Amino acid sequence: MELRHLRYFIAVAEEGSLLHAAERRLHTSQPSLSRQIRDLELELGVKLLERKARGIELTAAGRVFLDHARLALMQIEVACEAARNTERPHKPGFGLGFLPGQEVIWLAEALRILREEASDVDVTITTKSSPELANALMQGEIDIALLRREKRTAGLDFKLLVKEPLVAILPSRHRLARHKTIRPEDICREDFISTARAAPVLKTVIEEYAAKIGIKLKQIYDAETLSGGMSLVASTGGFTLLPSYVQNALIPSVVARPLYGEVPTIDLVMGYNKSNTSPLLKKFLLRADELAAHGPRLHGIRSAQSKA
Structure with a gap:
């Protein structure tokens, strides 16, 4: 078994498609990728993937193997980086990851805490989708990320920061945009733009909300990013x-409106790798409550420590 077999399998599992994994992630042909996966299954003696009408699904063995494959690659990457660091002048480094737009709320306070704990720390900032942050x-690749509580995050732990209410994003000229709040019975008549590709946890929250209040959303598009979702809102109505x-x-052509009644929320969590032995990470985690209290207070969001 070679490392590329693990990388190929992980890419297919995360993309849910041999074609997408081949074209978007691995830059190889689908037939070649299929052969690599078959070779891996033959060597293991178990079937890892099943082809379905809507793409690829993991078998029970595949789900177990995925977590171990991710851990194996992570350990190899850490070993490689440790070896490289022996040739570099020592300077403490710390990697922070944010969902696009969240750094506006949280970065200043995070940097303040880091500078107080280690004034000479070399901080790097990463902005990615939640699944990408979990993978990092x-x-x-990073020490701390503000993300969603993703599934199948082997070796990660999470601390709740805030419960963020969901809002309706509408074209600024939409007939509902003049309302102060949006009723569920009104939105169920409108075309819905999903952002499930970029935010699977958000998809689950929305589905549970719709089921709870007894509405069915008329999905017409599935955007690849949250900003792409807003653009589709503006262009499709x-x-x-x-x-x-x-x-x-x-973006200027859309507006946000709060939902009427019981509002669904989505958890924003601070994620970190439990195997990360960074002393600065431990100090930062001890001050997580400061971060949780500061950002929401500035932006009118209920913090994890607030009462419901």
């Missing part, structure tokens, strides 16, 4: 549901 944590923090990055 597992690979040891539909709507989407997004966490309230996106109000910091609205």
Whole structure:
């Protein structure tokens, strides 16, 4: 078994498609990728993937193997980086990851805490989708990420920072945009823009909300990014549901409106790798409550420590 077999399998599992994994992630042909996966299954003696009408699904063995494959690659990457660091002048480094737009709320306070703990720390900032941030944590590429509580995050732990209410994003000229709040019975008549590709946890929250209040959303598009979702809202006249923090990055042709009644929320968590032995990470985690209290207070969001 070679490392490329693990990388290929992980790419297919995360993309849910041999074609997408081959074209978007691995830059190889689908037939070649299929052969690599078959070779891996033959060597293991178990079937890892099943082809379905809508793409690829993991078998029970595949789900177990995926977590171990991610850990194996992460450990190799950490070992390689440790070897490289022996040739570099020592300077403490720390990697922070944010969802696009969240750094506006949280970065200043995070930097203040880091500078107080280590004034000479070399901080790097990464902005990615939540699944990508989770992967970066597992690979040891960053130390802390503000993300969603993703599934299948082997070796990661999370601390709740805030429960973010969802808001309706509408075209600024939409008939519902003049309302102060949006009723569920009104939005169920409108075309819905999903952002499930970029935010699977958000998709689950929205589905549970719709089921709870007894409405069915008429999905017409699935955007690849949250900003792409807003652009589709503007161009199609539909709507989407997004966490309230996106109000910091609205495009001019859309508006945000709160939902009427019981409002769904999505958890924003601080994620880190439990195998990360960085002394600065331990100090930062001890001051997580400061971060949780500061950002929401400035932006009118209920913090994890607030009462419901």
